[in-house]
Each structure stands twice: as structure tokens, then as C-alpha cells.
Amino acid sequence: MFDFEVIWQYMPRILHGALLTVEIGVLSVLCAIMIGLIGALMRLSGSVVLASIAGAYSTIVRAVPDLIWMLMVYYSAQLGLNAITSALGWSDVEISPFAAGVFTLSFIFGAYFTETFRAAILAVPGGQIEAGYAYGLTPFQVLYSVTFPLMMRYALPGVRNNWLVLTKSTALVSIIGLDDMTRVAQQAGSATQSSFAFNIVSALLYLLITYVSLKVFVFLEKRYQRGVLVGGSDE
Numbered sequence: 001m002f003d004f005e006v007i008w009q010y011m012p013r014i015l016h017g018a019l020l021t022v023e024i025g026v027l028s029v030l031c032a033i034m035i036g037l038i039g040a041l042m043r044l045s046g047s048v049v050l051a052s053i054a055g056a057y058s059t060i061v062r063a064v065p066d067l068i069w070m071l072m073v074y075y076s077a078q079l080g081l082n083a084i085t086s087a088l089g090w091s092d093v094e095i096s097p098f099a100a101g102v103f104t105l106s107f108i109f110g111a112y113f114t115e116t117f118r119a120a121i122l123a124v125p126g127g128q129i130e131a132g133y134a135y136g137l138t139p140f141q142v143l144y145s146v147t148f149p150l151m152m153r154y155a156l157p158g159v160r161n162n163w164l165v166l167t168k169s170t171a172l173v174s175i176i177g178l179d180d181m182t183r184v185a186q187q188a189g190s191a192t193q194s195s196f197a198f199n200i201v202s203a204l205l206y207l208l209i210t211y212v213s214l215k216v217f218v219f220l221e222k223r224y225q226r227g228v229l230v231g232g233s234d235e
Helices: 004-043 048-063 066-088 097-123 126-134 139-176 181-192 195-224
Strands: none
Touching (some): 004 048, 004 181, 048 097, 181 195
């Protein structure tokens, strides 16, 4: 069942796929955080138009399965773009699987981060923000120096959960031809008739990524809890 010699032969490819998985995950979560911050600020802006747009984005994206979004971006969007470029007499546009994967995951999880950050911003004591304005800070300075650090204290549990889900969702890029860890393990299992063994290897690598991620979030939680009395009030 476990031919370690065969598994070892494929390990360089699987580890390369694991590195690609991490790259996609990190880039996607960074972009998703930016989208989520913008979406949360739009929802809390007081503008009916901006709040409606951000609310519709958050609701629609979270309601549609991730797999459908991945297929729509890589296949449907590419066909639509090529139809437009052909009508304009331009050359066809080819979306790379890597770009499509990062864009789709960022687009999907940006909706989840929108709700995570919206709730976290609402949890920030209003007096802290008012104090920032009282010191003469601009709205951007208040956001950067006051709201964001305080917000992260409340947002980190949600950010952690979104990241852990996102890392598993990176396996979706295998359906658009990227040789990530899941795809390489599947190909190796099919070629050697040892699918179970290679799936176990893939699962263990995902567990390793999760373990390291949790250690990073423990560090971040300690960092953002500095100066807060346990069981006390931070207002």
C-alpha cells in the first residue's frame, strides 16, 4: 500500500506543488484582505449606494459555490474577453491558470473578509476613534493608526478561519490545470496505482501548512493583545 521508494521519487514534484499551493494561498489572502477592508469601509460608509454595492457583492459571492466561480473566471470570462477583443480586432487574451486562481480566490474570500472586518470595526470602541479625530488626525491616519490596529484584535479569529478555509480551497486550482499539490498527488497516484498513499502525503502536507499557520496566528494574537488586561475592559 505504501511503497516509500515510489513516494520518494515523486516527492520533489509534490513539494514543488506544495510551494505553489502556499504561494497561491498567500497572494490570495493578501488580495482578499485588501478587498475585504474596502468592502467593509463601503458597507460602513453611510452611503446607500456604496453600502448596497458592497452588500450585494458579499451576499452573491458567498451564495455561489467556489467551484462555479473558478470555472466562470477561467473559462467563461476568458471566452467573453476574447469575444470582445475579436470584435475590436485585437489579439486574443489568454488568462494564465495562476492568475485566474489567485484572482478567483481573492474575489471569493474578499466577500468573507468584508463581513469579518465590518463586524470587527463595529466592535472598536467609538471613543478611541473620536480621540484620533480630536488629535487632528486625518480620516486615513485614524484608519491606519487607530481603527486598523484595534480592529485586528477582534478580526484575527475570523481572519484565521478564513485563511484556513482558503488554504483548502487552493485545491480548486487543480481543475484549471495548475500543478498544485493536489493535482500532482492525484497524477502520481494514478500513474503508480497508489492513489491512497499519495492522498495521505497530500493530506499530511496540508496539515503541516495548517500547523505552521496556527503558530503564526498565535504570535499575531499575542502581538495585538499587548496592553490589554485579560478579563478587563479595553475601552
